[in-house]
Amino acid sequence: MAAVRLAELLGSSASQAPMASREADDPGITLLGDEPHPPYNRILLSAVLEGTHSPDALTMRTPDHTELRLGTRVVEIHREEREVELADRSRVPYDRLVLATGSIPTLPPIRGLVRVDGRLHEKVHAFRTLADCQRLDAAISTGSINEGARNAVVVGGGLLGLQVARALSIRGVATEVVEGGEHLLRSQVGARAGAVLARDLERLGTTVYTGARAVRLDDRGLTLDNGYTLDTDLVVLTAGGRPSTALARRAGLDVRRGIVVDQHLRTSDDRIHAIGDCAQHGGQVTGFVPPAWEQAALLARHLSGEDVSYDGARTVARLRATDLDVAVLGEPEKAEGQVVEVSNPVTGSHRKLVVRGGVIVAATLVGDLSRIGLITQHYDRGTVLGPREPGDLLMGERPAGPVVLPDDAEVCACAGVSAGRIRACSSYEDVRTSTRATTGCGGCTAAVRELVTEGALT
Ligand SMILES: Cc1cc2nc3c(=O)[nH]c(=O)nc-3n(C[C@H](O)[C@H](O)[C@H](O)COP(=O)(O)OP(=O)(O)OC[C@H]3O[C@@H](n4cnc5c(N)ncnc54)[C@H](O)[C@@H]3O)c2cc1C
Numbered sequence: 192m193a194a195v196r197l198a199e200l201l202g203s204s205a206s207q208a209p210m211a212s213r214e215a216d217d218p219g220i221t222l223l224g225d226e227p228h229p230p231y232n233r234i235l236l237s238a239v240l241e242g243t244h245s246p247d248a249l250t251m252r253t254p255d256h257t258e259l260r261l262g263t264r265v266v267e268i269h270r271e272e273r274e275v276e277l278a279d280r281s282r283v284p285y286d287r288l289v290l291a292t293g294s295i296p297t298l299p300p301i302r303g304l305v306r307v308d309g310r311l312h313e314k315v316h317a318f319r320t321l322a323d324c325q326r327l328d329a330a331i332s333t334g335s336i337n338e339g340a341r342n343a344v345v346v347g348g349g350l351l352g353l354q355v356a357r358a359l360s361i362r363g364v365a366t367e368v369v370e371g372g373e374h375l376l377r378s379q380v381g382a383r384a385g386a387v388l389a390r391d392l393e394r395l396g397t398t399v400y401t402g403a404r405a406v407r408l409d410d411r412g413l414t415l416d417n418g419y420t421l422d423t424d425l426v427v428l429t430a431g432g433r434p435s436t437a438l439a440r441r442a443g444l445d446v447r448r449g450i451v452v453d454q455h456l457r458t459s460d461d462r463i464h465a466i467g468d469c470a471q472h473g474g475q476v477t478g479f480v481p482p483a484w485e486q487a488a489l490l491a492r493h494l495s496g497e498d499v500s501y502d503g504a505r506t507v508a509r510l511r512a513t514d515l516d517v518a519v520l521g522e523p524e525k526a527e528g529q530v531v532e533v534s535n536p537v538t539g540s541h542r543k544l545v546v547r548g549g550v551i552v553a554a555t556l557v558g559d560l561s562r563i564g565l566i567t568q569h570y571d572r573g574t575v576l577g578p579r580e581p582g583d584l585l586m587g588e589r590p591a592g593p594v595v596l597p598d599d600a601e602v603c604a605c606a607g608v609s610a611g612r613i614r615a616c617s618s619y620e621d622v623r624t625s626t627r628a629t630t631g632c633g634g635c636t637a638a639v640r641e642l643v644t645e646g647a648l649t
Contacts, residue, residue, distance in 0.1 A: 193467030193483040194222055194291035195230040195251045199627075200491035202254040220257045221283060223275070225264040228321050229253060234480060234511055234632050236324045237354035241361050241513065246321060251630070268442035270460055287462055287494065290439055290450060291487075294432035294468040294478065295319070299346060303408035304426075312408055315426045318355050330425060331362055341365060344413050344423045346405050347430030348375040350510050350517070353388070355427055356397050357512035366397045367421055369413075371404040371430075379508055379519045380541075383534050384557045387541040388517070391558070394539070395514055434469045434476050449476040454500035456490045466490055473503050480631045481507045481604045488607060505571075507604040509634040516560045518634070520570050521545070521553030528552050531581040542585045549575040564638055568600040602638050605631025613642040 198220045224230065231249035238244040253259045267276040274282040296317045298304060304315055311317075316327045331341070341364045345356045348370030359366045370377070374385025375392075389399045400415060405426075407414040412422040434449035445451040445459035449471030456464045456472070467483035470476070477483065482504030492499045510517035528547035535541070540558030544551050544566070551570045556563055562584055569576065569584075576584075596602065598611025608628040616622040622639055623629055629636045 192230065192233060192251070192480060193293075193487045194224075194289065195253060196484050196487035196627075197289060197291070197466065197491055198222060198257045199252070199254045200488055201494060202256050220254075221285075222253065222257055222259045223263045223265055223277070223283065224259070224261055226320060226322070227262045229259065229261065231321055232630065233319075236318065236321065237358040237512065239321075239324050240328055240355065241358035243513075246325070249321070265438060268438060268463070270442055270463070273462065285462070287464065289490065290458070290463065290465040290469055291467045291483075292435040292438060292469045295435050296428060296432045297430065299405065299428065299430045301346070301405050301408055301413075304428075312426075314424060315408070315428065317428050318351065319432070327425070327427065331359070331364060342423050343367070343425035343427060344369060344405070344421050345427045345429055346413075347428065348372070348399065348401065349378060349429065349431065350376065350508060352427075352429035353392070353510060353515060353517075354512045355429055356392065357395070357515055359425075359427070360395060360397050361513060364425070367423075368392065368397060368399045369403055369405050369415060369421075370399070370401045373402050375399065375401065376510075376517065379524075380517070380555045380557070381524050381543070383532070384517075384541040384543065384555050387534065387536050387539055387557050388515070390536055391515060391539045432468075432478070434471065436469060439463075439465065439469070447471055452501075454502065455493050456486055456501055464490055472501060475503065477504050477506070479506070479508055481505070481607075484605055484631065485607065505604075507567075509604075509632045511632055511634065516556075516558060518556045518560055518563050519554070520551075520567060523553040523555045526553035531585060533585045544581050544585060546576065546581050549577070551576070551581070563634075564596055564600070564602070567604070568596065571601050596638075596642070602642065603628035603631065603635040605635075608635075610642055613639055614645065616643065619643050 230251045235244050235249045239246055264278040265275045266278050274284050276282050296319050306312055317323050343359050343364045343366050345352045345368045348368050356366045356368050374382045375388045376385055392399050403415045403417045405413050406416050412420045413426055414420045436446045436450055439450040440446045450458055450465040450469050452458055452465050452470050452472050456466055458465050466486040468478050485504055489499055489501045506521055508519040523543055523545050526545040528545040530545055532543040543555040545553040550573050554566050596610040600610045602610050606627040608626040612626055613622050629639050
């Protein structure tokens, strides 16, 4: 997703900047990807599983000036020659190389997960690629599961696990979630928000086991370390991933958790950059679309000759799942400041702001996201709030009147699009094609539709 965004943005700057030194038929940018499908929006994989989107709807537009080579795995980087070597041993030269290799799912230590031939047990599914999604979909649809025994266990109660659990449940599969931590979404939210989410999921028909680790898979089912054995047809692994760094490591680049990059998203070789899930900047790896696209945008500007530098990603995480709404700004469990919190487990809503010196430095919203626009706006701008304002922002089920976003308020965190740019568009489709807003996590869709309508009325 980061690479396509970069190609797109380099294209738009290239159309303004001179590219005279290139031959007319030279695409300038080559995208090498090992998956067989054209680049797609990974966020919507659970929507494909759920059945609300077709796989085609996920395809991201590859810009004209880009040569796209699918099913092409890069196996080596030859830094001296400035060439990459492909699986078929052919080579592709580069002036600049950008690594956007993403992340790979980690296998939790469960006995019986991997068979003696090294392949995953036939009940076990990863959920990272379109191919994974189609395989899981086939397992649900083709009757490979006995009628009447359609059940699944999702291992990992993070954002991805909850998306998959909701999708399976909507498809009619009785789903259980196993999370080793004490509560759901433990990397993003606190115990109270996690408990509200668990209650929401239970209400939606999904059983949640927290503080329990899956330890063994065999004919009896999936056994947990608390002694329970869950009889299941499917085990879906969503217990985290790690940056895909093998290629960079073999090439001798500086790699720690991710591929280490500086303020120009440059690795330890100044001809090679890294962006997205595989990159590590200032000790941090990311794992979400907004920072991946923010890095792509900054690198496009840097490569086009602008004097810009990257000072770390704003963390914005949205859960995209039917009837389960979560938004997390910054790191609410780590940020220092005063905590203003409203929790209503009965209605399934939890809202928390961390405020330092009157400024919102982190936020968690579970359930009702009607205030997300306003809160994000204050968070982005570092607005200094009065003593009553944080509480007012959290109280009440809905904002008292229509919230008018100023033109410079960011509406789409994935593509970095402001309310003003959206108002300037002639239609919803125009917004999508000219700004790319709504094409990432989709969390801004309702706000964009409202702004477009508002624009049409003025
Ligand atoms: C199911 C799912 C749901 C998600 N939901 C959300 C969400 O709601 N919100 C959010 O912000 N984020 C979400 N994410 C995370 C988001 O998708 C990633 O942060 C984003 O895709 C990162 O972009 P990227 O370009 O770094 O990596 P990717 O999009 O993963 O692309 C990396 C590509 O590089 C290819 N590749 C790797 N090595 C090689 C090689 N040697 N040669 C050739 N090709 C190679 C990989 O096959 C892959 O196609 C989700 C992820 C998944 C899997």
